[in-house]
Amino acid sequence: MTSSISIIGAGNMGTAIAGLALAAGSEVQVVARDVTAAEAVDPAVDAAELGKPLTGDVVVLALPYPALDDVVATYGDQLAGRTVVDITNPLDFSTFDALVVPADSSAAAELAAAVPGASVVKAFNTNFAATLATGTVGDVPTTVLAAGDDADAKAALAAALDGSAVRVVDAGSLRRARELEALGFLQLTLAAGEKTAWTTGFALL
Template sequence: MSNSISVVGAGSMGAAIARLGLAAGRPVQVVTRDVAAAQAVDPAVEATAFGEPLTGDVVVLALPYPALDDVVATYGDQLAGRTVVDITNPLDFSTFDSLVVPADSSAATELAARLPGAQVLKAFNTTFAATLATGTVGDVPTTVLVAGDDPDAKGSLTAAFDGSAVRIVDAGPLRRARELEALGFLQLTLAAGEKTSWTTGFALL
């Protein structure tokens, strides 16, 4: 199961991340309530209904923030011992003007507290699906910033996507997830306000 990937969610982000895993030569499972949507990502993925067992040692939660409750309830025990990647940006979508987690916390920190047996990382929340698909932001490679406290988990994530178009950069401990979520929030509001495009993003030079 080494470097195998389970992507929970088959939306634009989940599909883009799954294809990166396939490009890196990894076994990829896509888990969703709509198995047809998982199958549509790529014929090479293992399409699995939500609630069925996870097969990856790196589990990417490519879902909206409110859906994390269902993931914890359904897969909490299975996630113990695995690298769990939270990609959410916990926006208040009623106002699109704030984050809904406390100022001294983050969605990833909250998730880690609920999954004490898992190694939780924050990653992919500062990239749009389009830049993951192309592998570039402007003229530079798309960078995936990763925050987490477990070096082995970071190594597992990096190894899982080694050979894909993106580069993965260590952004520090899990407490840096707050800054990553703020950056993701800013990027989303800029795109929603048509100040930037959904096909662009922040680049690390």
């Protein structure tokens, strides 16, 4: 059975994730404020303007954390019954010195509370776009860590990428999203401080 995935966002991360899904043989829709940007991702994608109906069983929110509220306002009803993948790192980008969610919560937990009918999965936030595009971190395959309370939802994400260059590893329940966000925070600050490159990242051996 062919997987279908809608990716909201046509930036570097959205483009990289779309490429992986296409390589896996999934049907891909890219939704963006500027449909020209969505069309530029790949000729094989179904490009749509923000607000158009979603076609994927898996919906990836390839957007910055502050944009999540707008997406929920636009698509809240449509997200019910779907696997919704949150890739955000809720960083204070003015200081690069703190996460902006409570220590006992996460962006993914906030999203799950806002769309209770959806199965929220945290994934991709510990990956840079470059390592998704190449499928490698150094000389090992890129690993996508996925956290969520719904095993079927995590399996749906893995199925949508099965056959691509990356591997999806189950990182546990949605409570693990806060650790993934902390890891993403660390990786971003290291890259921003030029301690590591934006073309590399953490690897799981």
